[in-house]
Amino acid sequence: MLNADFRAGEFPALGGTAERGMARGAGEVGAPRFDALFQQLNREVVRYIEQGDGSGGASSAGSTGAALSPEGAWGRQQALSSLTAGGIAGAEDLNGVGEAERQAFIDEVLPLARGAGAKLGVAPEVLTAQAALETGWGRSPLRAADGASSHNYFGIKATGTWQGGVVQAMTTEIEGGAPVARSEAFRAYASPAQSFDDLARLVGGNPRYQGALNAGTDARAYGQALQRGGYATDPAYADKLARIAARVQGAAK
Numbered sequence: 001m002l003n004a005d006f007r008a009g010e011f012p013a014l015g016g017t018a019e020r021g022m023a024r025g026a027g028e029v030g031a032p033r034f035d036a037l038f039q040q041l042n043r044e045v046v047r048y049i050e051q052g053d054g055s056g057g058a059s060s061a062g063s064t065g066a067a068l069s070p071e072g073a074w075g076r077q078q079a080l081s082s083l084t085a086g087g088i089a090g091a092e093d094l095n096g097v098g099e100a101e102r103q104a105f106i107d108e109v110l111p112l113a114r115g116a117g118a119k120l121g122v123a124p125e126v127l128t129a130q131a132a133l134e135t136g137w138g139r140s141p142l143r144a145a146d147g148a149s150s151h152n153y154f155g156i157k158a159t160g161t162w163q164g165g166v167v168q169a170m171t172t173e174i175e176g177g178a179p180v181a182r183s184e185a186f187r188a189y190a191s192p193a194q195s196f197d198d199l200a201r202l203v204g205g206n207p208r209y210q211g212a213l214n215a216g217t218d219a220r221a222y223g224q225a226l227q228r229g230g231y232a233t234d235p236a237y238a239d240k241l242a243r244i245a246a247r248v249q250g251a252a253k
Helices: 034-051 070-085 087-093 099-120 124-135 192-205 207-212 219-229 237-252
Strands: 165-175 178-188
C-alpha cells in the first residue's frame, strides 16, 4: 500500500497483487508458469500506460514519452480505466486456478483464519478470501531470493518497528489514478499462523481500520473499510474481495 505499515498494492493481479496482487517475490523457482507470464504482460501494459507508447522507455532526452494523438490519448485513458476499475474481466479469474486447487487452499487456510476472525469480528471465510486475493490462491506468495516462502498471506510491509524477517519484492500501487511500480520490503514469518496473528494485531490495533471490525460475513464492507483506512490502493479491492469471498463461502459449506 502507498502509506504506512500495510499491504502490497493490488493493481489487477500484478502484483497483489493478488489477482494484488499482487506483489510477488522475484525468487520463485520452478518451470515458467501462467501467472509469471501474466505478470510480465501486465508490466508491459503498465509501462505502455505510463509512457504513452510501446517504446519501453526509448525516447528522446528530456522526454517522458511520445506525444499522443487525441485518439491515442483516449485509448490510453480507456486502457487505464479498464485495468483500475475491474482488472481485465476480473483478473483473479485469469490465474488458471482450478476448483480442486481452490478447495485445497480453502481447506489449508480456513482453520488459520478462524482465530484471527474471532479477534476481528470478521468471518474466517472473508479472511480466507483476503489471503486468496493477496496470494493468487497460494500460487504466487511473497518469496525470498532463494525461493523460500515468507508465509506473508496479506502483503504486510516491513515498516515501523518491525524487527522480524524481511523479503524484498516488487509491488504496484495506484497513485493519482496511475500505477506506480516499486520494490518494497515485506515481513517474513516462521509460519502461516504468524501471518494471520499479525493481521489481527494490525487491523485490530490501528484506528485507521476500526471500520473493518465486526464486519462479519460482509466482505465488501470489510474491504471498503480497509480501503478507507489506506490498506489498499486498488479502487476495485473491495469488489474483488467480495467476489472471492462468495466462492469461499460456497465452498466452505
